[in-house]
Structures are given as C-alpha cells and as structure tokens.
Amino acid sequence: MKKLIWVFLLLLLSSRVFAGNTYTIQSKLYLEDQLLGAPVVQLGDNEKAGVSVSGTYDFEVILAAEDSGVVNITSNISLRDKVYQPSITIEPGNEGSVQVGDFKWSLFVHK
Numbered sequence: 001m002k003k004l005i006w007v008f009l010l011l012l013l014s015s016r017v018f019a020g021n022t023y024t025i026q027s028k029l030y031l032e033d034q035l036l037g038a039p040v041v042q043l044g045d046n047e048k049a050g051v052s053v054s055g056t057y058d059f060e061v062i063l064a065a066e067d068s069g070v071v072n073i074t075s076n077i078s079l080r081d082k083v084y085q086p087s088i089t090i091e092p093g094n095e096g097s098v099q100v101g102d103f104k105w106s107l108f109v110h111k
Helices: 002-017
Strands: 022-031 034-037 040-044 047-053 057-065 071-079 082-084 087-090 095-100 103-110
Touching (some): 022 057, 022 071, 034 057, 040 047, 040 057, 082 103, 087 095, 087 103
Antiparallel strands (some): 022 103, 047 057, 057 071, 071 087
C-alpha cells in the first residue's frame, strides 16, 4: 500500500512539472490615447485570466500556444459601455498591439 501511495505522489508531482509553460502578458489599455490601465496576468496554455477594475474596465484573455512557438491571444475587454474583442498572434518575447477605433491594446508576452 505504501508503494502505491508513493507511486501516486510521484505521478502527481511529475504531472505538475510537465504541465506546460506559464506565460505572462503585460498589457496597456488606451482609450483616446489616454492610458486607462496596465493589467498583468499569468496563465498557462488554454487558460483564461482576467482583471476587473470597478467603474473602469473588465479585461479577460485566453491564451493558446501553438507547436510553432507562437501564442494566440483572444480577449474580451469592456470599457465605458463598449466591448472590444481583439485577438493577436505573437511570439513570446515580443511586443504587439491591436487598435480598434479609439481603443488600443499594447502587450508584451513572455514565458
């Protein structure tokens, strides 16, 4: 029985080690060229993370890593009664930005 428990614990710990990469997304949200916030989130492949600042914005992202090394990031951002859903494909270690009308989302992604 002790061997079975040790095997189970070893499998559990090894699955955590090989679970995948964690990514950090450092963002800046602009509306009409005014910085509204700079949320930072950490998430793994196919995970969702979000930040909400009452009365200012709601920010939610989903990250999906590809075998080629790039990541696809989709978002749902609510600002002042408007909802923006920009997405971007980017290689970790690089900066990128998306502009929709008077809204701009700049980001830096790294492992």
